[in-house]
Amino acid sequence: MSSVLSTITTQFQKSPYLLSSLIAVPLFAFAMPLFGGNKFPVKGRLVVITGGSQGMGKSVAILLAKKGANVAIIARDQRKLDLALEEIKAAAADPETQKFLAVSADMTDHAEVKRAYDEINAWGGCPDVSWSIAGSSTPGYFKDMSPTQLESQMRTNYFSTMHCAHAALNLMTTAPNKPTYPRQLVFTSSVVAFYTFTGYAPYAPAKAAIRSLADSLRQECILYDINVSCCFPATILTPGFEAEELIKPELTKILEGSDEGQTPDQVAKVCVKKLEEGQFLITTNFIGSLMRAASFGGSMRNNLLWDTIMAWVLNFVWWFVRPIMDMDVHKYKKTKGVPPPGSK
Numbered sequence: 634m635s636s637v638l639s640t641i642t643t644q645f646q647k648s649p650y651l652l653s654s655l656i657a658v659p660l661f662a663f664a665m666p667l668f669g670g671n672k673f674p675v676k677g678r679l680v681v682i683t684g685g686s687q688g689m690g691k692s693v694a695i696l697l698a699k700k701g702a703n704v705a706i707i708a709r710d711q712r713k714l715d716l717a718l719e720e721i722k723a724a725a726a727d728p729e730t731q732k733f734l735a736v737s738a739d740m741t742d743h744a745e746v747k748r749a750y751d752e753i754n755a756w757g758g759c760p761d762v763s764w765s766i767a768g769s770s771t772p773g774y775f776k777d778m779s780p781t782q783l784e785s786q787m788r789t790n791y792f793s794t795m796h797c798a799h800a801a802l803n804l805m806t807t808a809p810n811k812p813t814y815p816r817q818l819v820f821t822s823s824v825v826a827f828y829t830f831t832g833y834a835p836y837a838p839a840k841a842a843i844r845s846l847a848d849s850l851r852q853e854c855i856l857y858d859i860n861v862s863c864c865f866p867a868t869i870l871t872p873g874f875e876a877e878e879l880i881k882p883e884l885t886k887i888l889e890g891s892d893e894g895q896t897p898d899q900v901a902k903v904c905v906k907k908l909e910e911g912q913f914l915i916t917t918n919f920i921g922s923l924m925r926a927a928s929f930g931g932s933m934r935n936n937l938l939w940d941t942i943m944a945w946v947l948n949f950v951w952w953f954v955r956p957i958m959d960m961d962v963h964k965y966k967k968t969k970g971v972p973p974p975g976s977k
């Protein structure tokens with residue numbers, strides 16, 4: 634690493650061309666997506682979607698069926714799975730050749746996840762894409778929640794994704810025939826992984842852990858020719874969202890009030906489009922893209938030039954946004970008092 638750095642420094646002193654390449658490289662990166670081709674072709678390929686029985690997962694499954702994929706969905710409730718599978722089948726581009734399967738499994742349990750992936754492998758061969766979408770949020774005041782509730786947020790969101798990545802990678806790296814194209818892992822986090830606030834303490838850490846898993850595996854998977862990406866939706870108007878609204882603290886609703894929400898179909902469409910462009914950290918709306926640019930760290934950039942400019946700008950945006958949101962909390966405390974235990 635240090636020898637690389639010293640070579641760069643000496644070369645930079647010797648050659649005037651390096652300065653121009655410093656400008657040329659980002660410009661090239663900026664233009665790249667225009668010539669890239671489809672980085673997420675699914676026609677004829679096997680896609681596994683966890684959480685595929687409702688909400689975002691079902692929308693993704695339907696969209697990929699329309700694009701010609703063979704689709705296997707995993708969730709717990711068999712009845713919901715069966716209903717969803719009918720809708721997914723009906724969306725198939727070619728019902729004669731495409732195959733569909735629903736498997737019931739609890740993704741929080743490693744043995745169950747492995748069983749589900751083995752079942753899918755026996756049915757349709759090694760998955761080409763494993764997209765984990767299963768997850769759920771129970772917002773609330775951290776101190777009022779039981780340790781069991783807090784641990785379960787880590788299980789349904791992080792452990793489910795981790796088990797799924799582990800099972801999928803082990804199948805993909807041991808499958809007898811390696812395809813000419815890269816296989817792919819896709820995770821589903823949330824914008825609260827970039828910036829979190831009151832009410833999401835039970836949930837956001839699990840979603841931040843998913844981002845960290847994506848960062849780690851993106852690099853490790855270079856070894857196996859497998860691509861890794863992670864989606865970060867903001868509010869999605871789904872059955873899961875309706876359920877969380879019933880228990881969500883009033884203050885959380887105020888803080889996230891600027892986000893009007895997207896339909897699951899809209900979110901599926903944007904995620905798939907950006908996967909096709911080859912993006913790594915994928916956001917689905919404007920607020921999400923700002924939150925992403927505000928917390929890049931060492932993550933892979935989608936577009937070197939644009940992402941760098943946005944990251945600079947966002948440093949100044951934080952001057953205002955964070956204090957404004959803190960002020961909402963002070964104002965709430967002043968007008969309504971500290972919410973008593975158990976209140977929303």
Ligand SMILES: NC(=O)C1=CN([C@@H]2O[C@H](COP(=O)(O)OP(=O)(O)OC[C@H]3O[C@@H](n4cnc5c(N)ncnc54)[C@H](OP(=O)(O)O)[C@@H]3O)[C@@H](O)[C@H]2O)C=CC1
Nearest residue numbers: 684686687688689708709710740767768823868869871873
């Ligand atoms: N809605 C929102 O505002 C946002 C959601 N997200 C994330 O997007 C993803 C999808 O959200 P959304 O569509 O709203 O979710 P929904 O609650 O509407 O659907 C969740 C899906 O996951 C399945 N699932 C849940 N837990 C498990 C489990 N333990 N094992 C297997 N399957 C499970 C459900 O089926 P079943 O219950 O039958 O198992 C269902 O198919 C989640 O990861 C969520 O955290 C991110 C940002 C915003």
Ligand SMILES: CCCCCCCCCCCCCCCC(=O)[C@@H](N)CO
Nearest residue numbers: 770823867868889892923924927950954
């Ligand atoms: C610098 C940029 C400006 C930052 C402003 C922040 C505004 C907050 C809006 C965020 C919406 C929160 C969505 C939570 C989604 C989620 O994951 C849950 N609904 C769980 O399902």
